[in-house]
Amino acid sequence: MGSKTLINLLLLLLITGAHSEVTFNFENRCTYTVWLAASPSIGDADPESGSGTLELFSMPDQWSGSIWARTNCAYNVSYFSCETGDCGSGTIDCQSPPPTYPVTLLNFDIKQSVVSYEVSLNHGHNLPVRIQPEGGSLLGGTGLCPVVDCIEDVSNVCPGNLVATNKDGRYVGCYSACDGLKDPRYCCTGNYSSPQACQSNEYSQKFKQLCKLAHTYPRDNDPPVYRCSRATSYNITFCPS
Ligand SMILES: *[C@@H]1O[C@H](CO)[C@@H](O)[C@H](O)[C@H]1NC(C)=O
Numbered sequence: 469m470g471s472k473t474l475i476n477l478l479l480l481l482l483i484t485g486a487h488s489e490v491t492f493n494f495e496n497r498c499t500y501t502v503w504l505a506a507s508p509s510i511g512d513a514d515p516e517s518g519s520g521t522l523e524l525f526s527m528p529d530q531w532s533g534s535i536w537a538r539t540n541c542a543y544n545v546s547y548f549s550c551e552t553g554d555c556g557s558g559t560i561d562c563q564s565p566p567p568t569y570p571v572t573l574l575n576f577d578i579k580q581s582v583v584s585y586e587v588s589l590n591h592g593h594n595l596p597v598r599i600q601p602e603g604g605s606l607l608g609g610t611g612l613c614p615v616v617d618c619i620e621d622v623s624n625v626c627p628g629n630l631v632a633t634n635k636d637g638r639y640v641g642c643y644s645a646c647d648g649l650k651d652p653r654y655c656c657t658g659n660y661s662s663p664q665a666c667q668s669n670e671y672s673q674k675f676k677q678l679c680k681l682a683h684t685y686p687r688d689n690d691p692p693v694y695r696c697s698r699a700t701s702y703n704i705t706f707c708p709s
Pocket residue numbers: 544545547549
C-alpha cells in the first residue's frame with residue numbers, strides 16, 4: 469500500500485464519518501489513471517486513482533446509485549472534464565447529473581449489510597470492470613455471493629455506428645443501442661416499455677456474447693441482480709485481467 473493510498477484511506481474515513489458495515493476496495497489495474505465517480509456523490513475528496521493503486525472506501529449505511537471510472541480527465545484552467553464518464557459539472561467530484569455516455573456502470577443498493585449489485589452496459593462500455601464480494605451469502609439463493617464482471621475487450625465487437633471516439637478519432641468506448649440510436653425499441657420506452665416488448669436485440673446480444681454476467685438492455689435479468697448479505701467488503705477492480 470503506497471503512502472498516497474494510506475492518506476486516501478485516512479481522509480475517506482474522516483469524511484464518511486457515519487459507521488458503515490460495507491467497505492469497497494477500489495483497485496485500478498488499468499495501465500492508465502482513472503478518476504472514480506459516483507452518483508449520488510459519496511464525497512470522495514480525491515477520486516484520482518493511478519495505475520496500480522488500491523483505495524479503501526467505507527460506504528454509507530444506505531446508498532443506492534452508480535459508480536464508474538472516468539478516463540483521460542484534466543482541468544482546462546478551472547473546468548474539469550474527462551474523455552469518458554464525464555459528469556458535466558466541471559468539478560472533480562461529480563455533482564449528481566448522469567455522466568456522459570458511454571460508460572460501464574456499477575450499480576449498487578446498500579441497505580446496511582445487504583447489498584444488491586450489478587454491472588450494467590445499459591449506457592455502453594468504457595472500460596473492463598469486476599465486482600467481487602468477499603464473504604457473505606447470497607439472499608434468495610444458496611452459497612456464496614457471485615462475481616459479476618465485464619472484462620473483455622468490447623472494442624472488438626462494437627458496431628461501427630456505436631463507436632465513441634475522442635477528438636483525435638481514437639476509440640474510447642461503445643455506446644449502448646439506446647444511447648447511440650435513440651430508438652424506443654432499444655431503450656424500452658413508449659410502445660416498448662412492457663416486459664413482453666422489451667427484449668434483447670442484435671446490439672445487446674453482442675455485448676452479452678462477451679459479458680454474460682453483465683446486464684445489456686433495460687430489462688435484462690439474466691443473471692438476476694444479486695443480493696448479498698454480510699459480505700465484509702466488495703473488491704471493485706478496473707481492468708481486472
Ligand atoms: C474549458 O472547457 C469548457 C467545457 O468544455 C469550455 O466551455 C471552456 O470554454 C473551456 N475553457 C478554456 C479556457 O478552454
